Amino acid sequence: MTTVKEHAEANAIVSDNPKNIPVWLNEQFFEDIFVEGHRLERNTFRVKINTIVPTGGAGENYTSMLYRANVDAESDDGDTKTLATMVKVMDAAPEIKQFGVFAKEKIAYQKLLPTIEQLWMNVGETVRFGPRCWKTIEGEIDLIVMDDLNALGYSVADRKKGVDLQHAQIFLTKLAKFHAVTATDYRKNGPIHSLYDNGWIQQEGRAFFEQFLKCVQPLVLDLLDSWPGYEKYKLKLEKNFKGAFDKLMEATMKDDSGFVALCHGDTWTNNHMYSYHESDKAKDVLLIDYQGPYYGSPVLDILYYIITSTELKLKTEQFDELVQFYQEQLADNLRKLNYPGAIPNLREIHIEILRHGYFAMQCLYSILPVVLADKNDNANLAGFVGDAEENRQFRRDVFNNPLYHEHLKVVIKMLDVRGFLDHD
Structure with a gap:
């Protein structure tokens, strides 16, 4: 299981960062997604973070903080792959933890949605129920990285x-x-x-x-x-x-x-x-x-x-x-x-x-x-x-x-x- 500490100084928010972006939300974090989720070979590309912005905010999300990230993987052969993601960081409040909301959502993206979408495929229909999940991390901070549906035309x-x-x-x-x-x-x-x-x-x-x-x-x-x-x-x-x-x-x-x-x-x-x-x-x-x-x-x-x-x-x-x-x-x-x-x-x-x-x-x-x-x-x-x-x-x-x-x-x-x- 990957932990936040493997990416950066876990659970820290940079107080002098004007955008209040977690320090672990960096090039290494996204490099792992390109390697693990997109099968790029490590050390053959460079990560370029285009934008990371908090989204949602007070009154829109009550159990998490959301960050919209647009990131490029620039390969040595000149090819560029763009990743548009939503990084969902769960609230660490005890009352949230006790309800198991992170575990339920992690299971949904890793098992539930792939299973039921395949069941529809089995009867000849392509049905999509949610965004693709690229990464989950469980530890000092629980988070899920998924498609930014807004970049795919959804709102x-x-x-x-x-x-x-x-x-x-x-x-x-x-x-x-x-x-x-x-x-x-x-x-x-x-x-x-x-x-x-x-x-x-x-x-x-x-x-x-x-x-x-x-x-x-x-x-x-x-x-x-x-x-x-x-x-x-x-x-x-x-x-x-x-x-x-x-x-x-x-x-x-x-x-x-x-x-x-x-x-x-x-x-x-x-x-x-x-x-x-x-x-x-x-x-x-x-x-x-x-x-x-x-x-x-x-x-x-x-x-x-x-x-x-x-x-x-x-x-x-x-x-x-x-x-x-x-x-x-x-x-x-x-x-x-x-x-x-x-x-x-x-x-x-x-x-x-x-x-x-x-x-x-x-x-x-x-x-x-x-x-x-x-x-x-x-x-x-x-x-x-x-x-x-x-x-x-x-x-x-x-x-x-x-x-x-x-x-x-x-x-x-x-x-x-x-x-x-x-x-x-």
Whole structure:
């Protein structure tokens, strides 16, 4: 296993570097990628770093720091090979480490994606689910080096605006392929890795998660209490919030008697990237940020996506059409892959959504406000659970956002008429 110390002075950030670039992100680091990933012979080329820039930033990434690097390998014979990469450095906070997010993502790029893409190849389709991984390092710093999808023509949608119907259908088409192939592989071969078999949340994370809920739930209740006509929703949520951690455990738990697929686990806008036709219509989408996959009901990904990532009008007026579109895609793909079980019909998908409705509330009050938030220098995990004034102010900024209020006022009514708030 390669360690950061083999590249440079591990875990050090150069304080006088105006771009705040880690010292180990140097020519030697990229030389190893050209040799190991591109099969260039060492000592036959020179590495030239064109650019390395931090990207994302506060409010865009909560568990990692990203660096976009463009690097050349200039060979002795005059040939030049350019490498456009994204270097993802994981947050070293203990609460992040305990959830195993780096291990899950490393397994995703090294085993999961190659396996399921090959399964699609086996039935005659070329399907790509994410960027290629060129290098992983585990040690003082955990990091992954992957394709810079932006250099390949992919970009994220506007998280505050949300996506329209055409974008949503492109995404649901790809997600249905992901669910279909992982469901088929699961039924034939079992879990692709044991780390994916422990649910969306685990008992080990109870203390952190309950502190998070303790910090954010009162803010939602205060909002509802301040709006005329919303008192009944506050009363329902007060009941809902009792034993919330255990209810979420139950709502997201795998049920092997039903339909099980691998959920991506974090399908908000910043975790998928679109490519476009010349007409500016979305052409393809790739999933990124594989830190949280888990086996469970695929409707959990659907609820997460629709509530957090689509336009307000689309999620409230065409929710059922989106679900129907997804089910049709899922069924078609399961048939192509010779899924060895019963294929869920539309009625069964809607029953699953109702069964897992408590998770929809989680998406509405703890994920959507973060998606819609303005950029904030205090946007980090401590901002959600910390007691410092800057942490409390961050939470107030997130929940006092007029854009979130616009969504909350409408979506909570939609979830209520579907019975999602009736979890005493």
